[in-house]
Amino acid sequence: MTLISEHIETDTREKILVVAERLFRQMGYQKTTVADIAKELRMSPANVYRFFDSKKAIHEGVARTLMGEVEAAAQSIANRPGPAAPRLRELMKTIHRMNSERYVGDSKLHEMVEIAMEESWEVCVAHMQLVTEIIGSVIAQGVATGEFEVSDLQTAAMCACTGMMRFFHPQMIAQCATKPGPTIDEMIDFIIAGLSPRAKAN
């Protein structure tokens, strides 16, 4: 019985997040109330509050799900065998594509991202740290095979990530989409050059 009720609890939690995400997309985050989410699920607002103690907590749950999908896709590319540079490229282009689809085409979700940036920085920071770690793991594989050469792995991973800000950060993707600048492949070439073995100084 315990297992079944736990399963139901998890299930309800997930249902709340799925409905919340849909309403945030349709109506915008600001306009969606906990009562709207409850009504859609045919439950009382009090029942929703049993699972999430605030609208902010629901918002963080939705954000975690969306970010978790990007993390899973990045991790699965990092786990593949083969040379590091092409995998780093694919991984970076995947993050860019997923973030563009999720947050930029959809102006209502874009609003959600802006609020996450302001109100739920811990969630965003945790996501960026995980993405940096995944990128760092591919760089480490490249260092092991002599494809890459870095003096400090953690710094190299942070710089590679930070250098891609125009293509990773939802607000920057939206702001820069139609502005002059390098293509994503040119930017990744530049990052890979920065990770590649140097000529020995004369």
Place this chain on the structure above:
Amino acid sequence: MTLISEHIETDTREKILVVAERLFRQMGYQKTTVADIAKELRMSPANVYRFFDSKKAIHEGVARTLMGEVEAAAQSIANRPGPAAPRLRELMKTIHRMNSERYVGDSKLHEMVEIAMEESWEVCVAHMQLVTEIIGSVIAQGVATGEFEVSDLQTAAMCACTGMMRFFHPQMIAQCATKPGPTIDEMIDFIIAGLSPRAKAN
């Protein structure tokens, strides 16, 4: 007589911009009206409109002045003699420092930047293109002496600039100031590595 009246016209234009900048800093851009600016200068709003046809035009004038100071500082570093890498570092740190001082410490001016990003993109884009050109000129000097090695100068300049977004872009400076990430020197090391001669492939 023509010269004198032209001089007076330029002078009035500049006075309007100086007063407007001060009021934007004190009261914020949204709250400052053309009437406020005129009153401060003891002239009629109609007279202000002889020089600037809208508040947006005044705003662009103020933004141009602020950006022009950054461009002048960057250009003067680019014009100096000596090795390219340390000058590129100094130039990039100067842009970061000036943009931090101007737009981040001062929350009212930060509002002005956000509006410039939305309403006066041409002004911002022109500034970024000029900064990219100045950075490109230092990279070109480094290529000429063999310090740097790039396949396409324009692309290298755009990538070097774009890679510094966390440290150049006023909104990103503000958003990332207290967040995990590389130091500006680490980021510049990474950019310089990307510009440095590669080891020949085996």
